[in-house]
Amino acid sequence: MGSGHLRDRAAIAGVGYTPFSANSGVSTLTLAVDAILAALDDAGLTVGDVDALATHRVGDSTPPWVVAPALGVPEVTWYLDQFGGGSVSHSVVGQAAMAVAAGIATTVVCYRAVNARSEFRMGGTGRGPAPVFDVQYQAPYGLLAPSQQFAMYARAHMIAYGTTHEQFGHIAVNQRANAAKNDRALKREPITLDDYLASRWIAEPLRLLDCCLETDGACAVVVTSVERARHLPRPPVLISGAVWGGGDSFLSGTGTDFTVSEAARVAPRLYAMAGAGPADIDVAEIYDCFSYSVLVQLEDYGFCPKGEGGPYVASGATALGGTLPVNTHGGFLSEGYVHGLNHVAEAVSQLRGTAGDRQVPGAEVALSTAQPGYVLAGTSALILRADR
Amino acid sequence: MSAPPRPRPWPDRDSAPWWEAVRRHELLLQRCGHCGTPRFPPRAVCNRCRSRESGWVPAMGTGRVYSWIVNHHAFMPAMAAEVPFAVLMVRLDDADDLFMYGNLVAAGVADLVPGLPVEAVFADVLGDDGEGFTLVQWRPRRRTP
Known part of the structure; x- marks a missing residue:
């Protein structure tokens, strides 16, 4: 199989959001419907054009086979209801591109709709743990929340490479500065490194300001063929690379060094498919459930050598105006957390050149990534390109 | 209590x-x-x-601390009274790719250093269903071989 077979076969033609909040007051079905209608409107399409839906969930949302009839979709020819949280977020878009390239679907709406603050908190209230086999070896020790899992690997990175608390802090401070330029962001008040260092411990070495904002909200993107997208109102954003996969987890009995994430495994395939490398990426929207997730992926996607993610973020390289602006919308730490699709949507805005005060000038190629595989094995990512 | x-x-x-x-x-x-x-x-x-x-x-029942967290937030109501508490990720001496979790016992968080040699101990505890069960916990190894 040539890895280039999927390159530039499908495009993102529209993006849509609901407002982000701490309590939406509505069902995840309503959130899904609202985000999808907004994305279709953005794309210049209607419900009558939709023939496929794709989402992912961990028992916390409404599946496509409920959303489709609630929208009044005439006929569904393909759907995807993938189990998983942030690690699969970008694979949903990748699989939509695959369905379009295979001729199985013409217009796929990808959505993620969660009341992740008011109903189903990942931190353990309101629902049980995901039914994965690892949990029996962790929960009895009080180890359950993703922040705790990531703290374990953040510490391992600190031990191996001397990464510091202040370096994690630079990630949080930078993303808040970006969020100040984003009307949609939940947190827009600038923070300083001192504010970061004064924020309370959640699971040491991670503090409150290392953690994403548990958010109620939804985001949707419309995937269609490149040819069709070129006849729609918005400039198409090409899906040049789409990858998902992995191998090791912390209990797979195959891994020995957890300072390297699954991103390192998938990155070569992603770059090969897109015909691009780290130097070609103009802007990166990197899964930031926690600050450490950004740091390790900057290394594992090849923007700096292994172990140098801390100095790299402290250098200012990832700020707006730096060599690789990262999480220009503020990310999950400051915009809001709907498990990845808002990273894809921000990349689309950047490549359309419509990101306003936070626009990266002339951005043509974007990387957007999923949770790098620490909670469930595997990750996913996209390289998106402006159609110029 | x-x-x-x-x-x-x-x-x-x-x-x-x-x-x-x-x-x-x-x-x-x-x-x-x-x-x-x-x-x-x-x-x-x-x-x-x-x-x-x-x-x-x-x-072997022995290993070395690969990483650890000190949990401050009461994620689990059942363990709210125990915060802050440490959770260890221990690399077993049996093989480099075998890891187990556990809490630190018979020592304080200040004693934790990377690679600390530890040994397994068993703790009989009460489960949240009212039944007893046993956990593997870890304490600093008394004599390093």
């Missing part, structure tokens, strides 16, 4: 014998009957050679 109940594990069909051994205060590993690779967590099929033959062998 007795310790509050702990979230109890939910063994699966592969792991039930391992948990039963822990209940007897025995720390076991599976060993592939064909290629001899030790494995944890328990599974029916070897991921090196796909053999379904396996036996249970005693683990």
Whole structure:
């Protein structure tokens, strides 16, 4: 199989959001419907054009086979209801591109709709743990929340490479500065490194300001063929690379060094498919459930050598105006957390050149990534390109 | 005052014998009957050679601290009274790719350093269903071999 077979076969033609909040007051079905209608409107399409839906969930949302009839979709020819949280977020878009390239679907709406603050908190209230086999070896020790899992690997990175608390802090401070330029962001008040260092411990070495904002909200993107997208109102954003996969987890009995994430495994395939490398990426929207997730992926996607993610973020390289602006919308730490699709949507805005005060000038190629595989094995990512 | 109940594990069909051994205060590993690779967590099929033959062998019961967290936020109501508490990720001395979790016992968080040699101890605790069960915990090794 040539890895280039999927390159530039499908495009993102529209993006849509609901407002982000701490309590939406509505069902995840309503959130899904609202985000999808907004994305279709953005794309210049209607419900009558939709023939496929794709989402992912961990028992916390409404599946496509409920959303489709609630929208009044005439006929569904393909759907995807993938189990998983942030690690699969970008694979949903990748699989939509695959369905379009295979001729199985013409217009796929990808959505993620969660009341992740008011109903189903990942931190353990309101629902049980995901039914994965690892949990029996962790929960009895009080180890359950993703922040705790990531703290374990953040510490391992600190031990191996001397990464510091202040370096994690630079990630949080930078993303808040970006969020100040984003009307949609939940947190827009600038923070300083001192504010970061004064924020309370959640699971040491991670503090409150290392953690994403548990958010109620939804985001949707419309995937269609490149040819069709070129006849729609918005400039198409090409899906040049789409990858998902992995191998090791912390209990797979195959891994020995957890300072390297699954991103390192998938990155070569992603770059090969897109015909691009780290130097070609103009802007990166990197899964930031926690600050450490950004740091390790900057290394594992090849923007700096292994172990140098801390100095790299402290250098200012990832700020707006730096060599690789990262999480220009503020990310999950400051915009809001709907498990990845808002990273894809921000990349689309950047490549359309419509990101306003936070626009990266002339951005043509974007990387957007999923949770790098620490909670469930595997990750996913996209390289998106402006159609110029 | 007795310790509050702990979230109890939910063994699966592969792991039930391992948990039963822990209940007897025995720390076991599976060993592939064909290629001899030790494995944890328990599974029916070897991921090196796909053999379904396996036996249970005693683990060395020692390891080194690979990483740890100090949990401050009360994620679990059952353990709210215990914060802050440490959770360790221990690399077993049996093989570089075998890890177990556990809490730190008989020492304080200030004693934790990377690579700290630890040994397994068994703790009989009350589960959140009212039934007792046994956990593997870790304490600093008394004599480093």
